[in-house]
Amino acid sequence: MKDVMYFDQAASSWPKPPAVMDAMMQCMQEYAANPGRGSHQMAVKASRTLFEARKNLAKLFGVKNPNDISFALNTTHALNQAIKGFVKPGDHVICTHVEHNSVRRPLEYLKASAGVELTYLTHDEQGSMQLNELKEAFRSNTTLVVVTHSSNLLGTIMPIGEIGELCRSHGAKLLVDAAQSAGVLPIHVADMNIDMLAFPGHKGLLGPQGTGGLYTHPDIDLEPLLHGGTGSQSEAIRQPTVRPDRYEAGTQNTPGIAGLNEGVKFILGETVDKIHAKEWAHTQQLMEGLLGIEGVTILGPKLGQNKTGIVSFNIQDVDSSEVAFILDQSFQIAVRSGYHCTPLAHEVAGSLAKGAVRSSIGYFTTDEEITALIEAVKEIQAQYAK
Structure with missing residues (x-):
């Protein structure tokens, strides 16, 4: 494995x-x-x-x-x-x-x-x-x-x-x-x-x-x-x-x-400051890459705005659970899909109908992993766009 x-x-x-x-x-x-x-x-x-x-x-x-x-x-x-x-x-x-x-x-x-x-x-x-x-x-x-x-x-x-x-x-x-x-x-x-x-x-x-x-x-x-x-x-x-x-x-x-x-x-x-700075940089890297993929939308603060290392997204009309399943089974990438125990937040974001794919970054996340996730989402989006 x-x-x-x-x-x-x-x-x-x-x-x-x-x-x-x-x-x-x-x-x-x-x-x-x-x-x-x-x-x-x-x-x-x-x-x-x-x-x-x-x-x-x-x-x-x-x-x-x-x-x-x-x-x-x-x-x-x-x-x-x-x-x-x-x-x-x-x-x-x-x-x-x-x-x-x-x-x-x-x-x-x-x-x-x-x-x-x-x-x-x-x-x-x-x-x-x-x-x-x-x-x-x-x-x-x-x-x-x-x-x-x-x-x-x-x-x-x-x-x-x-x-x-x-x-x-x-x-x-x-x-x-x-x-x-x-x-x-x-x-x-x-x-x-x-x-x-x-x-x-x-x-x-x-x-x-x-x-x-x-x-x-x-x-x-x-x-x-x-x-x-x-x-x-x-x-x-x-x-x-x-x-x-x-x-x-x-x-x-x-x-x-x-x-x-x-x-x-x-x-x-x-130090917390160092940890947040590293996670924020990786968050921006991931957001920038996902925003470059046609049909992908990101929930929450926009690129450049301060936030924690959570990047929730959807691919066009593809069910979030299906995207998470493909990422896990085909790319060995673990994310979370669905409603994340916060349905009112989905109402705020306009994603209550299908939930969202939540990717979240930690202190030990690497540049290579960020790139791999972006490329995997590109492949999934291309497959469903056919």
């Missing part, structure tokens, strides 16, 4: 830095005990690994207290903890038309079950929003604004700092979905007025699947999503009040977090 050219980085990053796998294996071999559940040397080492990961994440995101970061299974888990733990019956929440279902579905659940009011902000075809519309959407009972940092379909980057300022001036909290930006775009929770930040470990942070987390401002007390053992305050019948235990019921994924820690260390060493 030929080596796969991987353009599905927006779903999970691959390959990982070798240190990620090495740390996971070392954990399994040497100290795979329960963190925070014992005083023996293996348990202590496991606890230290988790805290080191918190410290490195805090450094990456500008968080003062590492214990304000709780680990989660993924961004979906973190978003559910933030949304369901914060929003109360009768609250008004503002979100956008380009949100992932990890935001939309919990909010719609609360709308149906608890009478929560929702407002969806509109976007233009490139996914850009108008801050004036957000300003006019605030109500007396608006408690939360939920915004993706970057659309997982369009790659559009949202003005989080300005949104945070508006939230603060109107007394609302800001929850940011960093699924496509953590490790790829600069994030500083204080400077950007972010109250809660949900992030994955397995995408831009270069860690394994089954890892992620949630930063929660120290002034916010969330109702825990899960209740159970924490290794602290065991005599109490309720969840502990101390962080991060309050939001981390059950045994944590120590091998996975050990790997995540190495991914974050890699990013801190390379």
